[in-house]
Amino acid sequence: MVRSMPRYFEDIEAGRTYDIEGEYDVTAEEIKDFAERYDPQPFHLDEDAAAESMFGSLAASGWHTASMCMRLLVEGFLDPESSMGGEGIDELRWLRPVRPGDTLRIELEVLDKRVSESRPEMGHVRTELVGYNQADEAVIEWTARTMHRRRDRGDGSDTA
DSSP states (O other): OOOSSOOOGGGSOTTOEEEOOOOEEOOHHHHHHHHHHHOOOHHHHOHHHHHTSTTSSOOOOHHHHHHHHHHHHHHHTOOTTTEEEEEEEEEEEEOSOOOTTOEEEEEEEEEEEEEOSSOTTEEEEEEEEEEEOTTSOEEEEEEEEEEEEOSBOSSSOBOO
16 A cells, blocks of 8 residues: 555544554465464364364464554555554454454554654554454454654654
8 A cells, every 4th residue: 555645643643543444355375374384273274173172163363363454554554654663562352263264454543642752753652453354343452552753853854
């Protein structure tokens, strides 16, 4: 996704919920590939083992679900010119299994934001992300803290 203009700290509105453009189609092959590399539990790797598990069928790793939603966030909201990375995740919940054939989308609510005291060229933003499947069922949620470049870098200069 190409944004027509950068999204700086000043452009992010506290209290607003952003319905992020884009979807992610989940495949069995990708679930297994991710699990093989990063989370090799039987219910992520093998349909027969998954059928005998509490999931009842193949399910994506929660870490895979988080990664797919992160991809949607990077492509649909974060801006390479103004995003300065993350400070961490305060809460992460996997709410329901993600399965082959699911299509994921995300919403992002900006909980609050503040200008950095030690680095006035940037601001801190606290958000809650919720990922949904094609049935609009929430599958994941997290609260995170990120850093964004300010348009007015705090030194009187303005990049716009």
